[in-house]
Amino acid sequence: MDDDTLVARSLKVLLAKETDLEIVGLAHDGEQALAACERDRPEAVLMDIRMPRMDGIEATRRIKAVWPSIHVVMLTTFHDDRSIREALQAGAEG
Amino acid sequence: MRSHSKELTPAAMILAGRLLGLSLLLLLWLREGRGAEELLFVLFLAVLGLSRWRFERQPSWTLLFDEAACLAATTLWPSAALGLALPLLEAAYAGSLRFALPLLAIIALQGAPGLPLLAAFAAALLLGLGGRSWSRGLESLRLEADGERRERLDLESLKSELVSDNLNSARMAGAAERGRIARELHDHVGYALTAAHLALQAFGILRQAENGQAGDGQAEELLAEAGARVEQGLALLRSTLRGLAPEGEEGLESFEEICRRFAPARVDLEVRGDTDRIPVFAWAVLAPCLKEALSNGTRHGGARSFAVSLDVGPSIVRLAVRSGETEAIAKAGEGPVPAGGGQGLRNLRRRARAVGGNVNVEAAAGFRLVCVLPLDEPAGAPS
Amino acid sequence: MTVFRFALRRAFRDPLNLLLVCALPLGAAFLPSVEGLGLPLGFQMYGAIVLFDAFLLLRSVVDDGVSGVFQRIGAAPLTPLRYLGETLLAYALILFVQNAAMVGLGTLVQGGRLPAPPLLLLAYTVFSLTSLSISLAGGALFRDRDTAYQSLSAFLMVLAMIGGLFWPLEIMPPFLGRIATITPCYWLVEAVDTLRRNGPLGHYALSLAVMVLFSIAFLLVGSRRRLV
Numbered sequence: 001m002d003d004d005t006l007v008a009r010s011l012k013v014l015l016a017k018e019t020d021l022e023i024v025g026l027a028h029d030g031e032q033a034l035a036a037c038e039r040d041r042p043e044a045v046l047m048d049i050r051m052p053r054m055d056g057i058e059a060t061r062r063i064k065a066v067w068p069s070i071h072v073v074m075l076t077t078f079h080d081d082r083s084i085r086e087a088l089q090a091g092a093e094g
Numbered sequence: 095m096r097s098h099s100k101e102l103t104p105a106a107m108i109l110a111g112r113l114l115g116l117s118l119l120l121l122l123w124l125r126e127g128r129g130a131e132e133l134l135f136v137l138f139l140a141v142l143g144l145s146r147w148r149f150e151r152q153p154s155w156t157l158l159f160d161e162a163a164c165l166a167a168t169t170l171w172p173s174a175a176l177g178l179a180l181p182l183l184e185a186a187y188a189g190s191l192r193f194a195l196p197l198l199a200i201i202a203l204q205g206a207p208g209l210p211l212l213a214a215f216a217a218a219l220l221l222g223l224g225g226r227s228w229s230r231g232l233e234s235l236r237l238e239a240d241g242e243r244r245e246r247l248d249l250e251s252l253k254s255e256l257v258s259d260n261l262n263s264a265r266m267a268g269a270a271e272r273g274r275i276a277r278e279l280h281d282h283v284g285y286a287l288t289a290a291h292l293a294l295q296a297f298g299i300l301r302q303a304e305n306g307q308a309g310d311g312q313a314e315e316l317l318a319e320a321g322a323r324v325e326q327g328l329a330l331l332r333s334t335l336r337g338l339a340p341e342g343e344e345g346l347e348s349f350e351e352i353c354r355r356f357a358p359a360r361v362d363l364e365v366r367g368d369t370d371r372i373p374v375f376a377w378a379v380l381a382p383c384l385k386e387a388l389s390n391g392t393r394h395g396g397a398r399s400f401a402v403s404l405d406v407g408p409s410i411v412r413l414a415v416r417s418g419e420t421e422a423i424a425k426a427g428e429g430p431v432p433a434g435g436g437q438g439l440r441n442l443r444r445r446a447r448a449v450g451g452n453v454n455v456e457a458a459a460g461f462r463l464v465c466v467l468p469l470d471e472p473a474g475a476p477s
Numbered sequence: 478m479t480v481f482r483f484a485l486r487r488a489f490r491d492p493l494n495l496l497l498v499c500a501l502p503l504g505a506a507f508l509p510s511v512e513g514l515g516l517p518l519g520f521q522m523y524g525a526i527v528l529f530d531a532f533l534l535l536r537s538v539v540d541d542g543v544s545g546v547f548q549r550i551g552a553a554p555l556t557p558l559r560y561l562g563e564t565l566l567a568y569a570l571i572l573f574v575q576n577a578a579m580v581g582l583g584t585l586v587q588g589g590r591l592p593a594p595p596l597l598l599l600a601y602t603v604f605s606l607t608s609l610s611i612s613l614a615g616g617a618l619f620r621d622r623d624t625a626y627q628s629l630s631a632f633l634m635v636l637a638m639i640g641g642l643f644w645p646l647e648i649m650p651p652f653l654g655r656i657a658t659i660t661p662c663y664w665l666v667e668a669v670d671t672l673r674r675n676g677p678l679g680h681y682a683l684s685l686a687v688m689v690l691f692s693i694a695f696l697l698v699g700s701r702r703r704l705v
Contacts, residue, residue: 006319007289013296013316124655130667130683133658137690144697 002048002075003028011046011075030054030062037063037070044071047092049083057086064091104229105150108187111221112143115180118214122173132174135167139177146184154190157181161196168204175204175211179218186222187229250444257448264375278334286327293320345369345377352384353402358392359417360399367406376467379445380404380413383453383465386438387415391461410451410466417461480560484567487537497533502526502575506582510590516673517587523579524604524665525642527572528633531608534568539616539625561700565609572605592672596681600668603685607661607692611636613699641666661691 002008005028012023025036029051037045045063049056060072072092076083119136142160146152160181167174178197185194201207207215293316300313346369353361372380384402391397397417405412439455442465446453451467489495505519505526538561541547550560580598583591591597615632619625637643639653640662646654657663668684671677 004289006293006316006323010289010292010296010316013299013312014292017299120659124659127655130664130680130687134683134686134690137687137694141690141693141697144694148697148701 002046003051004048007048015046028052030056030059033059034062037067041067042070044073046075047072049074049076049087057083057090060087060092061090104187104225104232105147107228108183108221108225109147111183111218111225112147112180115176115183115214115218116140116143119174119176122176126171126173128171132167132171135163135171135174135177138163139180143180143184154185154188154193157185157188157190157193158196160184161200165200165203168200172204175201175207176214179214182215183218183222186219187225189226254444254448257445261375261378261449264378265373268374275334279331282330283327283334286323286330290320290323290327293317293323345372345374348377348381349384349404352381352388356388356400359388359397361388362399362401364401364403365406366404367411369404369406371406371469372411373470375449376411376469379442379449379451379467380411380465383413383442383446383463384415386442387455387461387463390436390439390455390457390463391415391417395457395461397461406469409469411469413463413465415461415463478563480555480563481567484537484564485571488534488568488571494533498530498571499575502530503578503582506579506586510587516592516669517583517590520579520583520587520591520669522642523601524640524662524669525637527576527601527605528608528611528637528642528662529630530572530575531568531605532612532629532633534571535609535612535616536626538564538613539619539629540622542616543620543622543625558700561613565613565696568609569606572609573602576601576605592669592675596672597669600665600672600681600685603688603692604661604665607665607688607695610692610695610699611661614695615699617699617701636660636662661688664688664691 024040027033027036047056074087164177297316353363399418453465456462508519510517615629640660664684664687671681
């Protein structure tokens with residue numbers, strides 16, 4: 001889940017190389033992320049923090065509330081202790 | 095403090111009046127050939143007068159002793175009435191003329207005083223009143239001067255605080271600005287480069303997967319977008335740097351400009367060390383030091399050339415300004431630099447002290463100023 | 478009474494002091510009478526001896542004023558008045574002992590030629606206080622030691638001469654004789670002369686009272702010292 005399409009596509013190519021991973025969906029904001037989880041029921045979600053319409057932390061909170069079994073891993077370039085703390089409090093696994 | 099005050103004071107004037115009165119009494123005693131009892135009276139008045147001089151805050155009612163002695167003496171020696179001038183002088187000086195009222199009774203008892211006696215009383219009264227007025231004037235001036243000194247101390251203390259706050263603000267502003275720059279670079283430039291890095295990695299994988307065969311164009315697309323992101327990052331970096339670049343001259347440029355533009359004398363500037371390590375608030379002390387040194391050296395020392403050296407060491411920066419050939423010292427009535435420097439140099443010393451440095455000035459042979467300021471971080475220390 | 482004891486020790490630290498203040502004056506008791514003088518010569522001149530003895534003793538106080546000791550006392554828990562008071566008391570005691578020895582010796586040596594020894598001792602004692610006060614006042618006027626010594630010794634010499642301590646006042650011109658009456662020395666001579674003539678005690682007391690007032694006046698002048 002990343003609002004930057006270049007980053008999303010690059011990550012998809014990089015992760016496709018891993019044989020034990022299957023990319024089941026892409027989203028560009030928090031609401032699309034929720035819709036994708038509803039539809040595809042992934043085992044893990046790679047979530048960007050800063051996204052339009054709904055940020056990654058809120059999306060994580062909602063995913064964890066509805067589907068606690070989905071593992072959420074935050075992926076971001078921002079060294080922001082507060083965001084990391086909020087993400088962990090929202091239920092992110094890392 | 096001075097060991098002796100050679101100025102005339104109200105107390106000295108009154109003492110002179112007392113001594114004059116006593117001398118006149120003594121002369122009268124000598125001339126009239128009086129005896130031991132009369133001399134006792136004169137000595138008694140002398141002791142009372144000297145005790146008032148020695149112990150300054152005596153109560154005014156002690157004047158009654160003087161008057162009693164005069165009354166007793168006049169029964170034996172009519173000329174002793176002159177002694178009444180002394181308590182009159184004291185009463186007028188102390189501002190307690192009510193204690194001089196018995197004088198009137200004594201004089202009335204004696205009968206109408208002659209002109210010399212009246213003149214003596216008038217002189218004593220005027221001297222006493224004049225001394226009192228003068229004394230009160232001096233006292234109020236002293237209080238005023240004390241008040242002004244207190245205010246000046248408060249202002250100087252406030253000035254030191256303001257200088258110190260100013261420097262702290264400059265430091266904090268610098269730190270805040272560095273933080274802002276770091277965040278901007280990280281948020282925008284860092285992000286763009288990270289995205290480009292990921293795209294290039296993905297491109298590499300796709301290229302490998304194609305293995306020399308024509309692919310679906312995804313790899314080329316990723317490469318192009320990566321390139322675009324790198325360009326975007328560079329543009330962001332340039333605009334950030336452009337925003338950082340100060341307008342006008344700063345630091346060393348302003349220093350060099352001061353030396354170049356100083357018309358009254360030739361200024362040779364020599365710089366050693368890395369001047370980029372000199373913080374903004376240090377330049378704010380060094381530049382005024384240089385200007386003040388150049389101006390003082392020409393105004394007071396008549397210097398025609400200066401040698402300025404700026405040395406940046408591992409932990410200090412040292413500015414030395416030395417005058418070269420000079421004209422005669424007494425130029426246009428300016429005279430030598432006043433002891434301790436003028437107001438400008440005093441301010442500079444204060445500002446240098448506020449950042450932990452100091453300013454020394456020598457004006458004995460030519461003009462020499464040395465300003466040493468500490469640098470926050472030693473050269474090569476990790477940030 | 479630390480300053481008192483220190484002043485006593487200090488007075489006798491100098492061997493010259495010991496000689497001039499103690500030994501020599503007592504030798505004056507043995508001087509014979511001279512024709513025309515009412516008293517034995519030594520006692521005629523004893524007033525001058527006391528005057529100069531007081532000056533010798535008070536040199537230390539003059540030195541303290543000049544050297545800055547007096548200023549430093551201001552920083553100690555000791556008031557200037559106490560310092561001066563104890564010092565003067567010590568020197569007054571020395572002079573009193575000298576006076577007593579002189580009168581005692583004189584009574585023994587000169588016999589009946591010394592009039593009323595106790596009253597004579599009292600007169601000399603009062604005059605000792607006056608002499609100390611004069612030297613104190615004189616020393617307070619100067620800041621340079623040599624100037625103080627020279628000026629004060631010259632002044633005391635003139636005072637002694639005019640006051641009739643060296644020779645009878647009758648041989649002096651009338652106007653000088655009149656001037657002499659305003660010096661404390663005259664009143665010592667007057668007191669001693671009253672005793673010698675068996676004159677009225679009231680006149681003797683008046684002479685002493687004049688000397689006491691002189692002492693107080695000079696003390697007031699000499700005790701006011703600027704500390705800075």
